Amino acid sequence: MRTGKIIGNVWAERKVEELRGCLLHVVQPINADGSKSGKPLVVADPRNIAGKGDVIVYVTSTDATQAFDTGVAPVNASVVELVDSIF
Amino acid sequence: MFIARVKKVVTATEKHPAYTAKRIYVVKPVYPDGRDKGENNEWVAMDYVGADVGDIVVCGGAPGVASEVFGLERAPIRTLIMAIVDRIDYTEWN
Numbered sequence: 001m002r003t004g005k006i007i008g009n010v011w012a013e014r015k016v017e018e019l020r021g022c023l024l025h026v027v028q029p030i031n032a033d034g035s036k037s038g039k040p041l042v043v044a045d046p047r048n049i050a051g052k053g054d055v056i057v058y059v060t061s062t063d064a065t066q067a068f069d070t071g072v073a074p075v076n077a078s079v080v081e082l083v084d085s086i087f
Numbered sequence: 088m089f090i091a092r093v094k095k096v097v098t099a100t101e102k103h104p105a106y107t108a109k110r111i112y113v114v115k116p117v118y119p120d121g122r123d124k125g126e127n128n129e130w131v132a133m134d135y136v137g138a139d140v141g142d143i144v145v146c147g148g149a150p151g152v153a154s155e156v157f158g159l160e161r162a163p164i165r166t167l168i169m170a171i172v173d174r175i176d177y178t179e180w181n
Contacts, residue, residue, distance in 0.1 A: 001131035001165050032095045032113040037127035049101040057131050059163045062150035067163035080163050082101035
């Protein structure tokens, strides 16, 4: 899991069934102090809990599919928490 | 698995149900002597052993491990804090 900041959205009308109703964000990985850490990536948000400008925790690889209620989705990264604060 | 130092606490209200009532930390990988292992190298890890900020810990995990240890059907959790390090015996080599 890593922290990231949502810097944009991806809109796609035609997508696989599992991603219906699921937002796709462009996320810049960040360090706890807010500095950039690596290149941006696209992260799925199965519960639609975050929006542009929010700091989130996302999970990558196989565990990203577990964020979906069905447990199956062709994703590589998913939002799991909307961060209130890091102290 | 990797050795890391617990840096900060992450708090959140909106979260995946698997994260309810669990503590998560920002951890930073370190060398056995305690030096930071590179810049821009921070991870978020879920506590499983009662670690606190400043502790040196062992982190790790694999797909499916978290759902098994927490007894959850779905657990989008990758990195677990699995041990608090008391001491590391090691030999420097090049």
